[in-house]
Amino acid sequence: MKLGAVFLALLAVTSLVPVEAWAEINSQSPPMAFTSFLRKFLDYRSETGADPATQVIVRGVDLGASNKEAYVAYVKGGGWCGSGGCNTLIAVRRGAAYKVLAFVPATELPIILLPSYHGGGRDVAVTLKGVLNGDHFDPPTRAILSLRGSRYRFGRPRSASAPFGIGEVLIPADAKAAPLNDINSR
Numbered sequence: 001m002k003l004g005a006v007f008l009a010l011l012a013v014t015s016l017v018p019v020e021a022w023a024e025i026n027s028q029s030p031p032m033a034f035t036s037f038l039r040k041f042l043d044y045r046s047e048t049g050a051d052p053a054t055q056v057i058v059r060g061v062d063l064g065a066s067n068k069e070a071y072v073a074y075v076k077g078g079g080w081c082g083s084g085g086c087n088t089l090i091a092v093r094r095g096a097a098y099k100v101l102a103f104v105p106a107t108e109l110p111i112i113l114l115p116s117y118h119g120g121g122r123d124v125a126v127t128l129k130g131v132l133n134g135d136h137f138d139p140p141t142r143a144i145l146s147l148r149g150s151r152y153r154f155g156r157p158r159s160a161s162a163p164f165g166i167g168e169v170l171i172p173a174d175a176k177a178a179p180l181n182d183i184n185s186r
Helices: 002-011 032-045
Strands: 055-061 070-076 086-094 097-118 121-128 141-148 151-154 168-171
Touching: 032 055, 032 070, 032 086, 032 097, 055 168, 070 097, 070 168, 097 141
Parallel strands: 097 151
Antiparallel strands: 055 070, 070 086, 086 097, 097 121, 097 168, 121 141, 141 151
């Protein structure tokens, strides 16, 4: 019961973003409602609670269909990264709340929005760092996240050097992260 109450508290985010403001989301900080949601979600997911060293890169994105006001966040620092990379979150606004469509550990930049659609949403490509396989590291791969049902799920991985064709780089490899606590505080 307590877990359910915590989950509902995470989703109880208010403050709708006006349609006119949506075009400006990528040129500014994300809306306070999303930042508040992200802080609560990360605090909930962390074993030790909020960490002031947590840094994020957030991009607003139109994933298509009913997922027009969505965000991709790359979360690093503060215990969010390991030898395989950091965490990628994809969330979409549903009414006055946000729903997590994916929370993928061990990813690296870049994150690419592909022109292909599955399940009513655009596909997203992430890079997965090579993992230890016996006595050697497997090479990095690119995985395509496709909307299946209400969540993004992995499709078939490809070599990291394999081209994806045309796509929009949402978060480039050299993107600079900002401290989570500094977002929307300006």
